[in-house]
Amino acid sequence: MKPKVMIMMPAYNEEMMVGEIIKSTLALYPDFKVIVIDDGSEDATAEVSKAAGGVVVSLPFHCGGGTAIQTGYLVAAKYDYDYVVKIDADGQHKPEQIKDLLTPLFEDEAEITVGSRYLNKTNPYDSAMKDSGRVFSSTLMSMLKKIEVTDITSGMRGWNRKAIQTLLPIYLKREIIEDSVFWMVETIIASRVGLRMKEVPIEVLPRQHGESKSFSRRKMLAYPVRLLTTLLQESGRRGN
């Protein structure tokens, strides 16, 4: 029996790219279901996604990346998906690499897979500032939390059913995690509850349309503080 695979694609005002990404994903993996979590887009993201063959779950207003991803987890749990892979709707993640994230999950090498820009080579597309931020946060995690990661902020990830069923109740019980540190907190939780993580090398392309929602200059400057306070907060947590 073929496993049920969901491709989760949170999207906010991505009408320019989302259709193309859905079409290329479905062309490569016709058995997979592409579920777009439309995070209150003001443009035609939902319509374009449906026209391209995706299924759309619409948040009524812009809630932020963390909430959109957790909505994806809810859908995956409710509809009993065996595997979930998240890719961005802005065209930075290559659909061809979805299989690279799924293989370790299929072979039970890990419960969570993370696409890393830095595993085998350097990342040629991003600015030195962005790269430094990612390397700084990954190093800090490795040092303070003893979790070996090279690309902690990577948004191209895969989960098996066990990971979703373990993480979702934890998310529903705790406060909403801020977008900029969502992956870092998930990595800490996963390590705390004993979910195995594996990084796989990926290539992340530059954005072709619009501005990044997760990286503004102001956010980048505030990021080190956010990172340190989050690490302090997570250290102070009892349970998950």
Next chain:
Amino acid sequence: MEDEVTNVEIPPYSLIGFVFALAIMLINFYLLRKRRIGGRGFLLWLAIGVGISIVFIAPPVFLPLVNLLGAEYWLSGLTGAAFMFFLAMTFYLYVMTYYFHSRISELHDMLMKLTMEFSVRKYAEEQDEAKKAD
């Protein structure tokens, strides 16, 4: 230049101010670890705590400012009392800010979770209707 304040005496009740600043910083740290205060709020109150403690334990740091303002005396009973009142008000504001901030955060989280549930249910209904239509 004769009028400039050069000799700073640290009054014994400075200790109260220092303890107060220390308390603010410790409570702040506790609230951060308990996720009751955000990173920005933590930094703001940490800066306030550090500032107040410097006023009390190392007042000469502020001599240039005192002289710039043209003050003739470092600290009188009146300014001391006024400062204590200021500290009390600051602490009151701190508690109030913390209370409203945590309440707003709680409500925000509840709204987000409700929105998630609502969206998924709406999606499920749409799927059911589509199946029925088929």
